[in-house]
Amino acid sequence: MDHCIYTIDTGFVRPRFDAAYLLVENGRAAFIDCGTNYAVPRMLEALGATGLAASDVDWLILTHVHLDHAGGAGELMAQLPNARLVVHPRGARHMIDPSQLWAGASAVYGEEVMDTTYGRLRPIAAGRVVEAPDGHVVQLAGRPLLCLDTPGHARHHLCVYDERAKVCFTGDTFGLSYREFDTAGGAFILPTTSPVQFDPDALHASIRRLVALKPAAMYLTHYDRVEQVARLADDLHEQIDAMVSLAQSAQDNSANAEQRHEAMKVALADLYLSRAHAHGWNGNRAALLEILGMDVELNAQGLGIWLDSRQSR
Template identity: 80%
Template sequence: MNHGIHTIDTGFVRPRFDAAYLLVEQSRAAFIDCGTNYAVPRLLQALHDAGLAPGNVDWLILTHVHLDHAGGAGELMAQLPNARLVVHPRGARHMIDPSQLWAGASAVYGEDVMEATYGRLRPIPAERVVEAPDGHVVSLAGRPLLCLDTPGHARHHISIYDERANVCFTGDTFGLSYREFDTAMGPFILPTTSPVQFDPDALHASIRRLIDLKPAAMYLTHFDRVEQVEKRADDLHVQIDAMVAIARSAQERSRGAEDRHETMKTDLTGLYLSRAQAHGWDGGREQLLNLLGMDVELNAQGLGVWLDSQHKAPG
């Protein structure tokens, strides 16, 4: 029984890379995460396929405001006349006025790349934005969706516990699990430490908090449903510690920030390759980098920001 949960492939980057979710309860609906502007037609089509109209949607719930999860929020909300947006209190202002999000990302990638990848970010009227502190409950036609503060990947991250289905929607807190790595041993999973707010202690605690709910499954934005959650959590805890060790080793061995970054990328690639092969995956280094190259780059960046934060003088 899927309890009215529909997985939507947003089409971002490649197939089965980035998901949004549609929850249906008594002809009312909620989206969890939404991808980019270019995903909006896919979300509306999924709604139509479920026999519903835009006016049936009560909520768009964002796990966090990174653009692969939330870039299309303004455009989608413009198509949903009755919906309100639910977001962590730290993320609300960026949905009401996304100019800072746009400027920060454009400074890294350039405006042309941003337009092509995400589309222009559209503001959401403040009166349609609901802040979700820890413990906030969203009611979908009487079906409670519990919002939990789950930092570690980002300080503005929530995960959503659906008691009816006994599952969690985890955004990036419960890591990444791309279906190309599935084997007879099940899904392969790894943490995401992408910039700029990685906190290993907080991430460990958030994962434990989700496991304490004893959910039957986790729904990851990258990508889809993962079961055997205790085992996957153990895998994540081991890898978070290994990635922190890689970062600290690179800090000691490096001859500067660029050298440190390249050292971390090399060592992270080796970690993921050895673990994937031990998991029964039969691909090699080149194939792994075709699938995980972006994540290796972003994880190394996030670890670098975290290292620098650890070495700042107090005060």
């Protein structure tokens, strides 16, 4: 805990995979991201552990509306009588009417998996939704939380700069850093290019913008607080370029989309294993894929969609 910032493990997928955050200031509270419906009891339990009640929460701020970050927003808001939801203008309509989010994800995973993994998405009354364009400031009992438009992972992504604590809450813009890869050299990090709006130029720019604030730390949804911000940013920039390059190579050397996808998965695993070993992590490829297998799959999917979007222009 630092500056009354509390990390909440939402329980999604596995321990220490998906985080939400609770900020407390002068008896008032804000959540940043919330996980799925199944995380709501954990969110309320964390709030209660600080001695606060649901009525003391003023804000739920979403970095973006991907379901591992925002799937439980409607259910949580139903438990918070005085809270308003803050979201990027491009994401607001999906919180007011989540039917399109549900339909899109269900088309990929099926309704049974969606029910089991996320729970039914609950709409939020439009009057409780605050759109946060670039530069919007959320006031938490006099503590300013600056919302920054940070595309690259998604066009509806915002990050939150907490000036009091000198930290950023970065959603997926500042990548993924799982504690299993920590070494004496610190945290290991990689970008997330998961579907469907990866834009490498925008992501580079968003990372540079966050670093320019000179934050003491970044709070990632996947997972928790990381320091050594300048080093990690350099690592992200290098890997974005490497991932773009390997995607283009797979495009040039594959006969079809399926072959391209498999080639990218192999190349991504090779990239992450090489960099993890250089960082001082001693696990093998199987151990790496046990932790990163889903991210490798999603990153390959996102790179494939990015390649296809470039061809269609």
